[in-house]
Amino acid sequence: MSISAQILEIVPKNIIRAAASIKLLVLDVDGVLTDGRLYFGEEGETLKAFNIQDGLGIKMLQSADIHVGVITGRTSRPLENRVEELAISFTVQGQADKFPALEEKRLQYALELSEIGFLGDDLPDIKCIQKVGFGICVANSHIALAQLADWQTDKTGGFGAVREVADLILAAQGKLDKILSDYSL
Numbered sequence: 234m235s236i237s238a239q240i241l242e243i244v245p246k247n248i249i250r251a252a253a254s255i256k257l258l259v260l261d262v263d264g265v266l267t268d269g270r271l272y273f274g275e276e277g278e279t280l281k282a283f284n285i286q287d288g289l290g291i292k293m294l295q296s297a298d299i300h301v302g303v304i305t306g307r308t309s310r311p312l313e314n315r316v317e318e319l320a321i322s323f324t325v326q327g328q329a330d331k332f333p334a335l336e337e338k339r340l341q342y343a344l345e346l347s348e349i350g351f352l353g354d355d356l357p358d359i360k361c362i363q364k365v366g367f368g369i370c371v372a373n374s375h376i377a378l379a380q381l382a383d384w385q386t387d388k389t390g391g392f393g394a395v396r397e398v399a400d401l402i403l404a405a406q407g408k409l410d411k412i413l414s415d416y417s418l
């Protein structure tokens with residue numbers, strides 16, 4: 234059985250349909266692209282750790298013509314460096330209310346809400362998760378999100394949750410096995 238078939242076998246049909254429509258995946262940062270911990274250096278600078286497997290998942294989505302964007306409540310330099318490295322389509326920082334920023338990007342990309350996925354971990358992400366076609370939360374999300382989201386990852390934020398979503402979206406769109414075959418002998 235192919236990797237795609239293995240992934241899709243355990244996912245409900247309505248979730249596969251939602252994932253199959255996604256043209257833009259929007260990610261929260263703290264607790265999603267990171268494990269949510271902030272390290273404070275001696276000079277007061279903030280450091281964050283990003284997951285390398287999530288990074289490849291983002292690259293895989295981009296190679297399949299699926300946009301990936303970031304909307305976060307905080308503002309940070311480490312994030313700017315990481316999104317530049319990954320050539321992420323857009324980064325909106327310092328958004329206490331994330332939905333207006335999501336709506337602005339939706340219009341800019343001329344997409345329907347049903348074509349957007351959002352992955353979050355905490356209360357500021359609820360509105361986006363409820364509005365988009367594929368609302369997802371990480372395994373260690375606040376319980377309020379777990380009840381509202383269409384789907385919850387098995388992996389936690391900063392430990393492969395983004396990669397898990399990337400694999401699911403690509404599998405649902407029939408694009409994963411081709412990408413994986415490029416890596417195998």
Ligand SMILES: [Mg+2]
Pocket residue numbers: 261262263264265353354355
């Ligand atoms: Mg968060």
